[in-house]
Amino acid sequence: MYTQALNARENAVPVGSPEDADRAARFQARIDAEERIEPNDWMPEAYRRTLTRQISQHAHSEIVGMLPEGNWITRAPTLKRKAALLAKVQDEAGHGLYLYSAAETLGTSREELFDQLLAGRAKYSSIFNYPTLTWADIGAIGWLVDGAAIMNQIPLCRCSYGPYARAMIRVCKEESFHQRQGYEIMLTLCRGTPEQKAMAQDALNRWWWPCLMMFGPPDAESQHSDQSAKWKIKRFSNDELRQKFVDATVPQGQYLGLTFPDPDLAYDEAAGHWRYGRIDWEEFKQVLAGNGPCNRQRMKQRRDAHAAGAWVREAAMAHAEKRARRAAQADAVPQAA
Amino acid sequence: MPEQKIPLWEVFIRSRNGLAHKHVGSLHAADAAMALQAARDVYTRRGEGLSLWVVPSAAIVASDPADKDVMFEPTASKIYRHPTFYEVPDEVGHM
Ligand SMILES: [Fe+2]
Ligand SMILES: [Fe+2]
Numbered sequence: 001m002y003t004q005a006l007n008a009r010e011n012a013v014p015v016g017s018p019e020d021a022d023r024a025a026r027f028q029a030r031i032d033a034e035e036r037i038e039p040n041d042w043m044p045e046a047y048r049r050t051l052t053r054q055i056s057q058h059a060h061s062e063i064v065g066m067l068p069e070g071n072w073i074t075r076a077p078t079l080k081r082k083a084a085l086l087a088k089v090q091d092e093a094g095h096g097l098y099l100y101s102a103a104e105t106l107g108t109s110r111e112e113l114f115d116q117l118l119a120g121r122a123k124y125s126s127i128f129n130y131p132t133l134t135w136a137d138i139g140a141i142g143w144l145v146d147g148a149a150i151m152n153q154i155p156l157c158r159c160s161y162g163p164y165a166r167a168m169i170r171v172c173k174e175e176s177f178h179q180r181q182g183y184e185i186m187l188t189l190c191r192g193t194p195e196q197k198a199m200a201q202d203a204l205n206r207w208w209w210p211c212l213m214m215f216g217p218p219d220a221e222s223q224h225s226d227q228s229a230k231w232k233i234k235r236f237s238n239d240e241l242r243q244k245f246v247d248a249t250v251p252q253g254q255y256l257g258l259t260f261p262d263p264d265l266a267y268d269e270a271a272g273h274w275r276y277g278r279i280d281w282e283e284f285k286q287v288l289a290g291n292g293p294c295n296r297q298r299m300k301q302r303r304d305a306h307a308a309g310a311w312v313r314e315a316a317m318a319h320a321e322k323r324a325r326r327a328a329q330a331d332a333v334p335q336a337a
Numbered sequence: 338m339p340e341q342k343i344p345l346w347e348v349f350i351r352s353r354n355g356l357a358h359k360h361v362g363s364l365h366a367a368d369a370a371m372a373l374q375a376a377r378d379v380y381t382r383r384g385e386g387l388s389l390w391v392v393p394s395a396a397i398v399a400s401d402p403a404d405k406d407v408m409f410e411p412t413a414s415k416i417y418r419h420p421t422f423y424e425v426p427d428e429v430g431h432m
Contacts (some may be wrong), residue, residue: 109342317367
């Protein structure tokens with residue numbers, strides 16, 4: 001899921017040689033012609049940097065995103081729900097891996113990207129810093145968080161960078177299951193006892209606004225959009241995607257018989273859009289700055305998991321080296337006469 | 338001590354009987370057996386394939402995109418390599 005325009009503005013691009021200007025013009029012409037850029041093609045350094053940051057943040061988000069849902073695997077209410085949740089969380093691991101692979105083709109190693117996350121130098125989507133307090137949160141995440149992710153990711157399937165676009169096609173194929181299983185959980189709760197329906201309502205109340213923040217700051221304040229649009233990395237603005245999400249989601253919530261926690265939410269007949277109230281961008285800034293409800297816990301869990309796996313990585317490499325050495329020795333043994 | 342880098346592998350899948358293996362992505366693994374296992378988990382969770390290849394990325398030799406014209410342009414002018422270059426009278430029928 002989950003790219004978000006998160007970081008500070010890029011430093012000004014240094015003025016290149018006339019030759020670079022020439023190559024940059026040819027590069028832009030290829031983008032304008034809807035050609036895909038591949039790893040070994042020439043590209044402006046700023047394009048490489050922007051994509052490395054965006055794809056790796058996206059990968060980190062998939063990986064950290066396993067934590068809030070993993071929290072409920074052992075407590076899923078039925079075997080069916082447990083199997084589905086396990087499969088979904090495993091998919092998110094897969095998404096992270098597709099995306100790390102795509103990011104690596106730009107020349108930054110996996111180890112370096114992990115390091116950036118674990119050292120707190122890289123960001124991931126703000127949404128995963130909220131807690132999953134009840135089972136209904138698993139429904140709300142699938143329905144809303146994965147739903148928002150789908151809105152974001154579908155246009156990325158046509159991103160100008162080939163490896164990213166191809167990874168997104170695989171991811172999008174898998175996301176639909178995530179959203180549908182989440183909605184089905186919500187539907188089951190809403191058709192259940194009053195307590196179950198109240199649980200679903202409470203989950204919507206807590207997740208709705210953070211989900212709207214997933215699309216990133218409003219266009220007026222967004223820092224990357226112009227250049228990313230020119231490079232055809234981003235094809236819709238944050239506000240455009242947010243609006244699409246709201247328009248798609250409100251009727252789904254009404255079908256559930258739930259109320260959105262926004263007194264200003266109203267249908268604009270003339271425009272054909274649902275108008276929503278003011279988003280608390282101060283909360284968004286605080287969560288990004290590390291002050292959300294779960295930031296510290298998430299990072300600690302990632303660091304602990306990485307550290308706890310170190311001996312496995314070391315052992316696997318030692319084993320592979322031993323086998324390679326023995327194979328080389330066996331080859332070197334002279335044939336008996 | 339910095340951790341040792343785990344080698345990179347390219348993954349190819351034969352999606353159906355009769356089709357060629359097609360590149361789907363890459364992954365990191367310590368050795369070939371682990372690369373195959375990881376490729377199965379990462380790239381074939383929904384019946385994507387019948388057969389997997391993993392190839393050390395370092396073993397792949399690629400053409401340079403800068404040489405694209407030198408490598409591939411000359412074929413564009415060799416129109417006599419195509420059947421439509423040759424005239425066969427209609428009376429002869431389909432050939
Ligand atoms: Fe995902
Ligand atoms: Fe997902």
